[in-house]
Amino acid sequence: SINHERLLTEAARFIRDCYRELGLPQEQQEERIREIEEEIRRSGTYAHTRAELVHGAKMAWRNSNRCIGRLLWETLEVFDERETKTAEEAYDKLTRHIRHATNGGNIRSTITVFPPRKDGTDPLRIRNHQLIRYAGYREGESVIGDPASVGFTQTCERLGWRGEGTPFDVLPLVIEERGQEPKLFPLPEELIMEVQITHPDLPGMAGLGVRWYAVPIISDMRLEIGGIDYPTAPFNGWYMGTEIGARNLADTGRYDLLPSVARVMGLDTRSARSLWIDRALVELNVAVLHSYRQAGVTLVDHHTAARQFRAFEKKEQDAGRAVTGNWTWLIPPLSPAATHIFHRPYDNEVLKPNFFYQKD
Numbered sequence: 240s241i242n243h244e245r246l247l248t249e250a251a252r253f254i255r256d257c258y259r260e261l262g263l264p265q266e267q268q269e270e271r272i273r274e275i276e277e278e279i280r281r282s283g284t285y286a287h288t289r290a291e292l293v294h295g296a297k298m299a300w301r302n303s304n305r306c307i308g309r310l311l312w313e314t315l316e317v318f319d320e321r322e323t324k325t326a327e328e329a330y331d332k333l334t335r336h337i338r339h340a341t342n343g344g345n346i347r348s349t350i351t352v353f354p355p356r357k358d359g360t361d362p363l364r365i366r367n368h369q370l371i372r373y374a375g376y377r378e379g380e381s382v383i384g385d386p387a388s389v390g391f392t393q394t395c396e397r398l399g400w401r402g403e404g405t406p407f408d409v410l411p412l413v414i415e416e417r418g419q420e421p422k423l424f425p426l427p428e429e430l431i432m433e434v435q436i437t438h439p440d441l442p443g444m445a446g447l448g449v450r451w452y453a454v455p456i457i458s459d460m461r462l463e464i465g466g467i468d469y470p471t472a473p474f475n476g477w478y479m480g481t482e483i484g485a486r487n488l489a490d491t492g493r494y495d496l497l498p499s500v501a502r503v504m505g506l507d508t509r510s511a512r513s514l515w516i517d518r519a520l521v522e523l524n525v526a527v528l529h530s531y532r533q534a535g536v537t538l539v540d541h542h543t544a545a546r547q548f549r550a551f552e553k554k555e556q557d558a559g560r561a562v563t564g565n566w567t568w569l570i571p572p573l574s575p576a577a578t579h580i581f582h583r584p585y586d587n588e589v590l591k592p593n594f595f596y597q598k599d
């Protein structure tokens with residue numbers, strides 16, 4: 240069928256790229272493509288070998304145009320959990336992922352790959368945006384916790400979950416087995432490493448009682464390799480400080496902390512010309528970098544991350560691959576023009592394997 244033809248084309252292109260990069264001989268590549276053609280003819284799809292899955296996941300990271308952290312794409316650790324059947328089994332793999340990735344603060348970039356889409360349906364789905372994220376409770380005009388989580392928190396409450404109502408309640412996992420009701424799995428506290436935000440020179444910062452979690456684990460994107468869709472493939476790296484200090488804690492639509500930080504600093508917040516917003520932003524980001532280092536949790540500042548990305552650009556050039564990127568996401572939200580990224584264009588061509596948003 241036309242779908243089988245399309246799948247075979249995608250598969251052949253992936254096998255060619257993957258086997259060449261792995262230094263495998265031409266005849267092995269051709270033999271594998273014939274094998275896949277036969278499997279698609281027989282069953283309408285095909286299964287990746289372990290080696291194809293591992294290298295395909297690393298290629299997907301390398302092709303993520305919005306990611307500044309791609310220098311380390313070959314260090315990704317891949318857990319092949321494609322035999323997982325039930326939501327309970329998936330929960331066990333997810334707690335193992337969190338433990339392995341956290342590693343006491345010495346974060347390991349990790350991805351866990353669950354079963355692929357089959358006949359257009361998903362055997363398993365994780366409904367969380369990230370495995371670890373704080374709840375958001377709407378109280379009339381204001382929100383307690385993370386406003387970005389208000390909708391998902393209501394979903395969890397509808398499924399029977401009750402949070403403590405603090406601004407930093409860790410949400411439960413919501414795992415859905417094909418055709419069944421989504422199930423709630425609270426995360427044990429001892430599994431979730433968090434960092435208290437303090438400032439080396441501003442004692443008032445600790446008084447704000449602000450914290451953030453150590454490991455960002457994206458759990459709602461689809462991994463596509465050689466025409467096969469993996470709708471459940473949670474992946475983590477470590478944070479770049481500005482994600483926390485210049486967005487999650489600073490956005491007026493998130494924790495909106497800049498006025499509080501300005502007060503702690505004794506700034507005049509009545510006039511924009513005082514640049515109080517900019518001064519508060521810098522000190523909040525200084526506090527984030529200071530706190531994660533003191534807690535022994537891996538974190539990269541945006542200047543170092545930009546330098547590492549520069550090294551990635553060179554490495555890709557040397558490998559004979561043109562680097563692709565999305566300039567608007569690659570520039571950091573703090574001092575963007577202080578990085579080389581701001582001053583050059585990037586080709587935003589979307590290569591595959593890659594990670595994609597999902598409609599539902």
Ligand code: HEM
Nearest residue numbers: 300303305306307308348474475476477478479482539594
């Ligand atoms: C190792 C440290 C890493 C750092 C410091 C890093 C940094 C970042 C940052 C700052 C963003 C922009 C996020 C935002 O503005 O919301 C991003 C996006 C992204 N990263 Fe990385 N990353 C790392 C590892 C990874 C890994 C291991 C993967 C996958 C295997 C990955 C895949 C992606 C993808 C797919 C996006 C785009 C997400 C979207 O479109 O919403 N990154 N990264």
Ligand SMILES: N=C(Nc1cccc(CNC[C@@H]2CCCN2)c1)c1cccs1
Nearest residue numbers: 308455456457474475476477478479482
């Ligand atoms: N450091 C990270 N940050 C990151 C990466 C991908 C996606 C996200 C979340 N991005 C969505 C938010 C919300 C809208 C715009 N940014 C964060 C990583 C998360 C997982 C691996 S690295």
